[in-house]
Amino acid sequence: VREQTRQRIHRAIAKLRYVPHGAARSLITRKTHTVGVLLPDLFGEFFSELIRGIDLAARRHGYHLLVSSSHGDRSETEAMLRAMRGRVDGLIVLSPDLDGPDFESNLPSGFPVVLLNADGKKIFDSIRVDNYGGSLTVVRHLIGLGHRSIAFVTGPPRNHDAAERLRGYRDAVAGAGGRLLELDGDFREEAGYRAAGRMPRGKHPPTAVFAANDAMAIGLLCAFRERHIRVPEDVALAGFDDIPIARFITPPLTTVQVPIADLGARATAQLLHAIGEGDARRKPWEEVLPTRLVVRSSCGALLRARAAAAAPRSAQTQLPMSTSVQSDEEENDSRFSISPKEERR
Amino acid sequence: VREQTRQRIHRAIAKLRYVPHGAARSLITRKTHTVGVLLPDLFGEFFSELIRGIDLAARRHGYHLLVSSSHGDRSETEAMLRAMRGRVDGLIVLSPDLDGPDFESNLPSGFPVVLLNADGKKIFDSIRVDNYGGSLTVVRHLIGLGHRSIAFVTGPPRNHDAAERLRGYRDAVAGAGGRLLELDGDFREEAGYRAAGRMPRGKHPPTAVFAANDAMAIGLLCAFRERHIRVPEDVALAGFDDIPIARFITPPLTTVQVPIADLGARATAQLLHAIGEGDARRKPWEEVLPTRLVVRSSCGALLRARAAAAAPRSAQTQLPMSTSVQSDEEENDSRFSISPKEERR
DNA sequence: TTGTAAGCGTTATCAG
DNA sequence: CTGATAACGCTTACAA
Numbered sequence: 001v002r003e004q005t006r007q008r009i010h011r012a013i014a015k016l017r018y019v020p021h022g023a024a025r026s027l028i029t030r031k032t033h034t035v036g037v038l039l040p041d042l043f044g045e046f047f048s049e050l051i052r053g054i055d056l057a058a059r060r061h062g063y064h065l066l067v068s069s070s071h072g073d074r075s076e077t078e079a080m081l082r083a084m085r086g087r088v089d090g091l092i093v094l095s096p097d098l099d100g101p102d103f104e105s106n107l108p109s110g111f112p113v114v115l116l117n118a119d120g121k122k123i124f125d126s127i128r129v130d131n132y133g134g135s136l137t138v139v140r141h142l143i144g145l146g147h148r149s150i151a152f153v154t155g156p157p158r159n160h161d162a163a164e165r166l167r168g169y170r171d172a173v174a175g176a177g178g179r180l181l182e183l184d185g186d187f188r189e190e191a192g193y194r195a196a197g198r199m200p201r202g203k204h205p206p207t208a209v210f211a212a213n214d215a216m217a218i219g220l221l222c223a224f225r226e227r228h229i230r231v232p233e234d235v236a237l238a239g240f241d242d243i244p245i246a247r248f249i250t251p252p253l254t255t256v257q258v259p260i261a262d263l264g265a266r267a268t269a270q271l272l273h274a275i276g277e278g279d280a281r282r283k284p285w286e287e288v289l290p291t292r293l294v295v296r297s298s299c300g301a302l303l304r305a306r307a308a309a310a311a312p313r314s315a316q317t318q319l320p321m322s323t324s325v326q327s328d329e330e331e332n333d334s335r336f337s338i339s340p341k342e343e344r345r
Numbered sequence: 346v347r348e349q350t351r352q353r354i355h356r357a358i359a360k361l362r363y364v365p366h367g368a369a370r371s372l373i374t375r376k377t378h379t380v381g382v383l384l385p386d387l388f389g390e391f392f393s394e395l396i397r398g399i400d401l402a403a404r405r406h407g408y409h410l411l412v413s414s415s416h417g418d419r420s421e422t423e424a425m426l427r428a429m430r431g432r433v434d435g436l437i438v439l440s441p442d443l444d445g446p447d448f449e450s451n452l453p454s455g456f457p458v459v460l461l462n463a464d465g466k467k468i469f470d471s472i473r474v475d476n477y478g479g480s481l482t483v484v485r486h487l488i489g490l491g492h493r494s495i496a497f498v499t500g501p502p503r504n505h506d507a508a509e510r511l512r513g514y515r516d517a518v519a520g521a522g523g524r525l526l527e528l529d530g531d532f533r534e535e536a537g538y539r540a541a542g543r544m545p546r547g548k549h550p551p552t553a554v555f556a557a558n559d560a561m562a563i564g565l566l567c568a569f570r571e572r573h574i575r576v577p578e579d580v581a582l583a584g585f586d587d588i589p590i591a592r593f594i595t596p597p598l599t600t601v602q603v604p605i606a607d608l609g610a611r612a613t614a615q616l617l618h619a620i621g622e623g624d625a626r627r628k629p630w631e632e633v634l635p636t637r638l639v640v641r642s643s644c645g646a647l648l649r650a651r652a653a654a655a656a657p658r659s660a661q662t663q664l665p666m667s668t669s670v671q672s673d674e675e676e677n678d679s680r681f682s683i684s685p686k687e688e689r690r
Numbered sequence: 691t692t693g694t695a696a697g698c699g700t701t702a703t704c705a706g
Numbered sequence: 707c708t709g710a711t712a713a714c715g716c717t718t719a720c721a722a
Contacts, residue, residue, distance in 0.1 A: 021698090
């Protein structure tokens with residue numbers, strides 16, 4: 001273009017305050033430069049981390065984010081699915097309710113979709129966190145500490161993550177010949193609190209409790225406090241998620257770190273890849289993100305390690321490939337954790 | 346419409362898998378049923394709460410959310426602003442960098458915009474949190490507890506919230522004839538940690554520290570622990586924000602609750618109202634949301650209240666209209682807080 | 691009830 | 707390099 005023309009155009013742009021119209025542009029280009037995110041609800045911690053991961057990856061490629069969360073029933077969710085047509089180039093979906101047929105009837109065929117923490121059923125791309133492996137690792141860690149009677153507080157019934165964590169618990173306990181003791185929960189603090197009240201108190205009460213998520217573990221901890229049951233001296237406790245609070249409570253909670261931001265970032269990367277290559281009818285892609293055991297005080301391992309100073313930790317030899325163990329001491333920001341060292345002097 | 350025709354159409358819809366095309370539709374209707382949210386960055390706590398509030402309000406009116414966060418410089422932010430044209434019906438903006446002229450040159454004139462925690466300059470609708478009042482209240486509360494030398498750890502230099510909190514501190518201290526002691530901070534934990542090291546240690550060290558946000562208060566707490574300075578016995582501590590962790594740390598933190606979700610919800614309500622009424626050239630609307638002092642253990646007030654059982658709290662008479670006081674005991678979910686009662690027996 | 695035509699703001703194509 | 711024209715998928719209005 002000639003410089004003179006350029007100038008003339010830019011002057012016109014400025015004078016008319018011209019700004020291109022997104023809808024009109026994407027109508028003809030068939031590109032919106034937007035990825036849609038469909039969530040069941042806005043869980044505080046989880047949601048914010050997930051979005052952060054997605055946003056970072058999306059923006060790096062010049063994409064926007066259309067967030068859609070639906071409290072509600074399937075029909076509402078399906079409506080949102082439909083509303084996405086012509087507004088986004090692809091979809092990241094986290095929804096236990098939605099099934100293959102739902103997508104096929106509410107979306108143009110070949111529409112790029114990545115499923116989060118759900119079974120892709122060999123039809124859709126999917127990515128999930130290794131809930132099973134993480135659960136297995138925690139329970140084996142507790143078993144390695146000598147616990148034989150380990151209770152498990154479950155998550156909500158139809159939740160995929162919850163089911164996988166339960167499966168890990170069962171397999172680990174069965175593998176060690178232990179007894180199963182499952183208490184119903186729903187991922188909320190109160191559920192943990194109430195589960196504590198339903199624990200058997202006979203001659204052989206559980207010596208350890210594993211909650212399907214940290215929130216319930218905190219509920220349990222609270223209930224134990226009220227009954228003057230000490231953690232970890234009287235009962236060991238472990239959670240799942242590694243929410244920020246986990247390291248700040250007393251005692252700091254042994255838990256499984258879930259790479260939520262990574263989950264979002266990886267999902268986005270894959271989605272953008274799928275968008276880029278058109279609808280090549282390639283084999284659906286599937287990925288499992290490793291989880292990581294974070295050993296803090298609530299399971300009693302640190303107490304024991306301090307007592308029998310240089311004894312090798314037996315649990316470490318039993319870890320599945322996809323899960324690593326890390327004690328809190330090794331984390332680089334532990335300087336700022338409010339640990340209960342002072343209380344224990 | 347005749348039932349027979351209806352049926353025929355629905356059958357066709359199902360057979361062709363017809364889904365309306367959002368871009369095409371909004372091109373002619375000039376409505377996208379989407380609100381844009383422009384954020385400087387995705388702060389964990391703050392961001393997630395804000396989005397929750399916005400989303401709830403937006404969805405209630407059938408609107409979607411287009412989230413756009415820009416780490417970056419102004420030119421990047423301006424580009425995002427432009428990209429919003431034809432994709433959203435209105436904009437909620439939280440950005441200290443953006444000024445009036447920026448909006449005027451990058452958006453169609455009369456485009457509905459609501460500014461968050463920024464000065465609307467009588468040109469735009471705006472809504473903000475009463476940082477000043479909250480700050481005033483905390484400091485007066487500390488003064489009411491007998492503190493005369495209160496240190497303040499500031500937020501980042503160009504931050505609007507930080508500036509208002511600083512102003513509240515200065516006015517409250519000046520009003521009581523106290524001494525000002527300001528330590529530089531930036532809202533991050535480390536800043537609080539380091540500020541503790543810079544506190545004067547002479548004959549009259551500060552007897553209370555007020556951090557411009559909770560994260561820094563936690564950093565301070567951590568530093569105090571390492572030096573065996575007890576909170577609140579040796580030094581009183583207060584923060585700002587009431588992040589979830591605040592109630593779980595030891596000791597629970599006295600702080601100011603900021604209604605972040607409300608901020609988002611109110612902003613959305615106003616934006617949708619503005620969208621609905623077209624561009625009536627009405628006077629820009631402005632709202633300030635009240636903050637609330639939450640008294641927990643870290644300021645020493647509860648300790649004192651327990652000692653001198655039924656003494657009326659002097660601070661309560663000095664509160665500005667827009668801020669209320671509430672002790673943790675009255676909060677309905679305190680049953681689940683991990684409070685340090687047991688440690689103190 | 692059904693069919694037809696115009697137009698929303700772009701991009702793409704093809705002559706001049 | 708410029709200008710005209712078609713098309714994207716929809717809504718709206720009006721005619722049949």
